[in-house]
Amino acid sequence: MTKSPLLVVGSVAYDDVETPHGHRPNQLGGAATYFSVAASFFVRPHLVGVVGRDFHERDRALLAERGVDLAGLETDATQDTFRWGGRYHENMNDRTTLFTYLNAFQSFRPKVPPAIQHVPYVFLANIDPVLQHEVLGQMRKPHFVGLDTMNFWIGGKRDELIAVLRQVDGLVINDEEGRLLTDRRSVLAMGKELQSLGPKTVIIKRGEYGAVLLCHDDVFTVPAVPLDQVLDPTGAGDTFAGGFMGWLARTGDLSPENVRRAVVIGSVMASFCVEGFGLERLLAVRQDEVAARYERLLRYAHIPHAGELS
């Protein structure tokens, strides 16, 4: 396969998902999976992760067909694949984790194959910040490192997370996690404090309400695409990150204007994701649908000049 500018390190999983619209017991999931599929619209991402002895050949084939390089996807023959079970409540914003079986992920130590240690765009999906740090130690001067995390690490491995954040260029975090990490409530104050921890690009995700980007001095608000129906929010954040990083890696342009575009593309990809269970909608999206929805969001968000006010 051709060299690609993007690497993601994170989980590949089988999920058991219940939403008000249905129940899918063995759904291919995991942060690196959603990320890769979203990024595959723009580049051919390298994936570093681990699966177990029960991982289906058809799922490997599905990712490979999308152009995802699986050379860094280990198989642990002594364990099963990571499994997560969750139930979304009526409002689709709250969810209850029913179980988490780390399985193959329990003893996972990411190893970046030498051939891809030079990759310039790196995304550290939500895993133990100690492992995120180890991955960075294996990379050769990446150009842009993005990171996601979660409440569990903010509470349990705060110092380790703070340490790795110093080496990160872009942080993708949700509202609630941002509050835990900074104790700030207003989005601008929170964003500035997150920037002071290291990453000069900070994206605060707000679920169905969209996201706020701070990129150096630039502030950008992007709405979520207004939708008629959300079937399954699983993976939306990872899909957002995959679209965001995929676009940056494809264009190689880190100007604030292009980072705005990347955030819109993340929002667009996430909007497709939630319209179906698991990957089903995302896998059916055509390239022209991405462009069309980008244009739709652009029209939705357009503020006319004020005329006589100014």
Next chain:
Amino acid sequence: MTKSPLLVVGSVAYDDVETPHGHRPNQLGGAATYFSVAASFFVRPHLVGVVGRDFHERDRALLAERGVDLAGLETDATQDTFRWGGRYHENMNDRTTLFTYLNAFQSFRPKVPPAIQHVPYVFLANIDPVLQHEVLGQMRKPHFVGLDTMNFWIGGKRDELIAVLRQVDGLVINDEEGRLLTDRRSVLAMGKELQSLGPKTVIIKRGEYGAVLLCHDDVFTVPAVPLDQVLDPTGAGDTFAGGFMGWLARTGDLSPENVRRAVVIGSVMASFCVEGFGLERLLAVRQDEVAARYERLLRYAHIPHAGELS
């Protein structure tokens, strides 16, 4: 005073407000008060409402100095002014009502003075839908009627609310109220169902996350102005409505593009409101600050064209 194109009917109150930033026991408030002050940046609104024997002359003077016409503000000499007490929690989105003393509002029947029954822009702030209906019965073919409501009426006087909505052009409602009224969760589905109840202009407010406008076939997402600090959210929704209606009344232009502008202005005025307790920040705002913040929001929300995507 000169004829003005805008009338608001609603409460004038003294509030007892506690937020994490302070406690103000006798703050001038009420929906019609916040609305009028915000609208006064654009027109000289007429206010119809009631106060009690304890209403301060200085508060009457304050509104009159802003150009608010108080000819329709009755004084009930047998009662005190409406009082509301509430406490905002740490997250500033949830609040607990500590007390509601209707006082003069209990037996209030709005009477629109004959001289202003021809006013073309009318806003029915959050009061009993039966009273909202009575007000409309007193008006002579208004050009655009806006309405706000709350959970209490959606639950307790649903049929009466549905009846008045049929005569309304613009509905300003928050997320949660919209869900109660339609049982829809996704913002587009909710907005369309609200349109089917009568108003072709529907604004779904989402607090610190901004708002979504449906205006006939046009869909518009506007972010809240990202702020460093929120001191007191009281009156933000009424201030939004005042800016929105004030702009429409001033321009007399109901094109979807101008309705978008009105929504942005509502968002701008609300952002000033929450930066201080009660009316204190709003009263200090200069006209050029309104224009500057409009431009700021325009820059924040600007989505660059996609370039090679499209």
